[in-house]
Amino acid sequence: xxxxxxxxxxxxxxxxxxxxxxxxxxxxxxxxxxxxxxxxxxxxxxxxxxxxxxxxxxxxxxxxxxxxxxxxxxxxxxxxxxxxxxxxxxxxxxxxxxxxxxxxxxxxxxxxxxxxxxxxxxxxxxxxxxxxxxxxxxxxxxxxxxxxxxxxxxxxxxxxxxxxxxxxxxxxxxxxxxxxxxxxxxxxxxxxxxxxxxxxxxxxxxxxxxxxxxxxxxxxxxxxxxxxxxxxxxxxxxxxxxxxxxxxxxxxxxxxxxxxxxxxxxxxxxxxxxxxxxxxxxxxxxxxxxxxxxxxxxxxxxxxxxxxxxxxxxxxxxxxxxxxxxxxxxxxxxxxxxxxxxxxxxxxxxxxxxxxxxxxxxxxxxxxxxxxxxxxxxxxxxxxxxxxxxxxxxxxxxxxxxxxxxxxxxxxxxxxxxxxxxxxxxxxxxxxxxxxxxxxxxxxxxxxxxxxxxxxxxxxxxxxxxxxxxxxxxxxxxxxxxxxxxxxxxxxxxxxxxxxxxxxxxxxxxxxxxxxxxxx
Amino acid sequence: xxxxxxxxxxxxxxxxxxxxxxxxxxxxxxxxxxxxxxxxxxxxxxxxxxxxxxxxxxxxxxxxxxxxxxxxxxxxxxxxxxxxxxxxxxxx
Numbered sequence: 001x002x003x004x005x006x007x008x009x010x011x012x013x014x015x016x017x018x019x020x021x022x023x024x025x026x027x028x029x030x031x032x033x034x035x036x037x038x039x040x041x042x043x044x045x046x047x048x049x050x051x052x053x054x055x056x057x058x059x060x061x062x063x064x065x066x067x068x069x070x071x072x073x074x075x076x077x078x079x080x081x082x083x084x085x086x087x088x089x090x091x092x093x094x095x096x097x098x099x100x101x102x103x104x105x106x107x108x109x110x111x112x113x114x115x116x117x118x119x120x121x122x123x124x125x126x127x128x129x130x131x132x133x134x135x136x137x138x139x140x141x142x143x144x145x146x147x148x149x150x151x152x153x154x155x156x157x158x159x160x161x162x163x164x165x166x167x168x169x170x171x172x173x174x175x176x177x178x179x180x181x182x183x184x185x186x187x188x189x190x191x192x193x194x195x196x197x198x199x200x201x202x203x204x205x206x207x208x209x210x211x212x213x214x215x216x217x218x219x220x221x222x223x224x225x226x227x228x229x230x231x232x233x234x235x236x237x238x239x240x241x242x243x244x245x246x247x248x249x250x251x252x253x254x255x256x257x258x259x260x261x262x263x264x265x266x267x268x269x270x271x272x273x274x275x276x277x278x279x280x281x282x283x284x285x286x287x288x289x290x291x292x293x294x295x296x297x298x299x300x301x302x303x304x305x306x307x308x309x310x311x312x313x314x315x316x317x318x319x320x321x322x323x324x325x326x327x328x329x330x331x332x333x334x335x336x337x338x339x340x341x342x343x344x345x346x347x348x349x350x351x352x353x354x355x356x357x358x359x360x361x362x363x364x365x366x367x368x369x370x371x372x373x374x375x376x377x378x379x380x381x382x383x384x385x386x387x388x389x390x391x392x393x394x395x396x397x398x399x400x401x402x403x404x405x406x407x408x409x410x411x412x413x414x415x416x417x418x419x420x421x422x423x424x425x426x427x428x429x430x431x432x433x434x435x436x437x438x439x440x441x442x443x444x445x446x447x448x449x450x451x452x453x454x455x456x457x458x459x460x461x462x463x464x465x466x467x468x469x470x471x472x473x474x475x476x477x478x479x480x481x482x483x484x485x486x487x488x489x490x491x492x493x494x495x496x497x498x499x500x501x502x503x504x505x506x507x508x509x510x511x512x513x514x515x516x517x518x519x520x
Numbered sequence: 521x522x523x524x525x526x527x528x529x530x531x532x533x534x535x536x537x538x539x540x541x542x543x544x545x546x547x548x549x550x551x552x553x554x555x556x557x558x559x560x561x562x563x564x565x566x567x568x569x570x571x572x573x574x575x576x577x578x579x580x581x582x583x584x585x586x587x588x589x590x591x592x593x594x595x596x597x598x599x600x601x602x603x604x605x606x607x608x609x610x611x612x
Contacts, residue, residue, distance in 0.1 A: 230611035286600035
């Protein structure tokens, strides 16, 4: 079933007004950008609510609306684990362990911390891995939205749609930096919530309420009996067994994502106080727990409202619901919400990628060849230039990279390949003084290698798609390797460790004073 | 390329790794409800307890803008975790 949704003039007017408004707001924020700190960390002036809103909206893309609803249509509520188990505990952990720590050490990026704690090779390697991931996710976001949403659903030309999105978002990120990203995110979150909850309320109304939905789905047959069970057995062949959800997702992937993902961490580094940074994380976590209500539950409603939709076309659940339920005007608002989700994810990724490129890749390469460090002014210009180059490259390579059968599996596999090892060396680097540069390097490189081996050795786990187990076991493996290699190599000097391990950063007043002086 | 790498891994690593992971699978296969829900709830309550009881109040609320009850981040933690407790209990 391939039906194109028609938009009325009022829908097109709403979408156009929304996009022009976002662009204008983004340009307005340009007046607050005077130096590199303003561009990369918003001059350290962000309040908690803006941080919380921005974290959520940067994390939720337009494809989440489509793909999570599709996954819920196929697997039931267990697909929503990524926004529940995969968010709040990790965000609390990040708020009270990593955020204060990064805040006080004054680093701009996670690889920068790894560089100070271990060595420049670890910093460079980690930054390159993240740069590849951010580039891939940018390309995927652009192509999947253009192809699966705009072309398939609206009938718009995919390439034109892709460049429209890229240019609008690239322009305001290029000019306004993190301030523009965060304040457009605040507006985008409101639009997203209005559109998303509008669709949920109308879907539930049409089905006859929650109890009627539950009864009708369970009555559809034996294959739907687990659609209201959030934790599935360990031996399920699906991708979400409970052991994988608790250990692989809750402990490794979620904490690595919330504490090590530059897109998330950068917002908290721009906070005006440490309390705002922590509070922003908690607000973000609370708002994120609402996301499954608007992205997953419509997928369940579609089981009843679009019964003819084949399971292999589950990703069309939300577009079909929009076509069936939303009147003119609301349809425009819903598409504005989807564009909001896409644009905020793109802008967040662009800004973070440029921060990392300037700090960890270009900065390190210059120091290796003996060139002077980049000045504030150069960093600002280079950050803008990189933003422009990155969005153009992502636009050009979007189709060849993302035009594959299962984007979801591809992206999760890429993420699970290095999240475990990165978290292991990050945690040990912060909490264990004896961790050495060689331990960190071995933990990261051998850990990533072990991920590839687990991923490409079939038959080890019961799940057909074992990325959650790959993440967990690679984390354990990297912890062991880092500890063993560290114990076999010479300990780091006291001078190098001062102000870098958790105890001294959080508890020692002398270390905090020294850090403050250095950061100033 | 991917197929060749998979064949290589299957030949060289499967015999060793399956000896580690298959017994773990056998051990965990029969462990399901109520343990799955219990572990999830312990995870949520444990996080709340850690913030509210184990961490020092002065550390949790450092640079707090004022001393009103609603700026206490311990309360924010509980409020933002409770919906999750409800969800994992309801969808068990």
